């Protein structure tokens with residue numbers, strides 16, 4: 001018998017451990033075209049919160065009583081598929097289970113020789129691709145421009161800031177912790193940082209950090225932080241709506257300022273996107289990101305929880321800002 005974690009109830013507000021339940025399940029035998037996988041490293045991501053609610057979105061909600069599904073790097077331990085052998089590592093969105101039998105078709109083989117396995121869930125996976133396409137395709141940062149990124153010390157944010165540096169921009173990061181901000185400045189060479197939790201006057205801090213205004217805003221968090229940044233955009237600014245984590249646990253939607261006049265007066269553009277819009281270009285994004293990683297232009301870090309049972313706690317930690325870089329759960 002192996003462990004599986006299911007959604008026990010839909011969270012109201014911030015998720016708690018009570019929203020999850022661990023069950024013991026039988027793992028079926030492997031049929032032709034299938035493989036048996038042992039979980040190695042799970043990804044926990046803010047978007048899973050959306051799937052825990054039954055509100056209509058771009059991806060179907062989880063059903064109560066069914067396993068949570070997220071990115072997983074897993075090891076093939078039995079194979080009846082020609083394209084996969086025992087010992088291979090694969091990556092796919094898979095259930096929160098210690099072991100599973102799944103069709104081999106659609107599993108992406110990942111190579112430890114190219115990068116550490118956890119990178120396929122972070123900088124070389126969905127978050128890295130989100131940063132790459134969102135910033136470059138929508139934000140179109142130009143040399144000398146000022147790029148502000150919120151959620152700057154997270155999986156997506158720290159890649160956004162570094163890609164903006166590669167483009168020759170001034171990069172300002174907003175995060176909720178001094179140690180995170182020190183990492184952004186010292187290790188990733190951001191030009192300025194703001195701790196939104198301790199700053200006395202966010203408008204003033206932004207004004208100081210962005211003496212030439214804001215040309216590109218990569219928005220990972222929404223809410224009051226974004227209200228403040230949008231108030232300081234330049235003519236022709238591009239605002240990329242990637243995430244709104246400050247609102248994911250809201251039980252009623254807070255009302256903010258009317259931002260249309262700012263967009264109108266500055267001829268600015270605001271666009272939301274989902275990384276899967278770019279699925280046809282993922283190979284291109286992977287190649288460029290892998291090149292920057294191997295060339296030392298992109299650094300990366302993870303925060304790792306250890307043990308299958310830690311999955312719910314690690315997921316909840318995203319909303320408490322406990323992670324620097326990608327939050328992962330190492331199982332084996």
Ligand SMILES: NC(=O)c1ccc[n+]([C@@H]2O[C@H](COP(=O)([O-])OP(=O)(O)OC[C@H]3O[C@@H](n4cnc5c(N)ncnc54)[C@H](OP(=O)(O)O)[C@@H]3O)[C@@H](O)[C@H]2O)c1
Nearest residue numbers: 046130154155156175176220242243244245246274275321
């Ligand atoms: N559009 C897409 O296709 C796409 C793809 C991937 C991710 N996303 C979105 O991008 C954002 C970042 O995702 P990620 O995977 O890189 O997560 P992450 O940034 O690694 O982790 C979440 C971080 O958000 C910050 N946070 C939590 N609650 C907050 C609040 N109320 N206000 C401000 N900041 C808060 C915390 O950092 P602090 O210590 O700074 O508070 C936390 O560490 C999320 O909104 C996610 O939904 C979108």
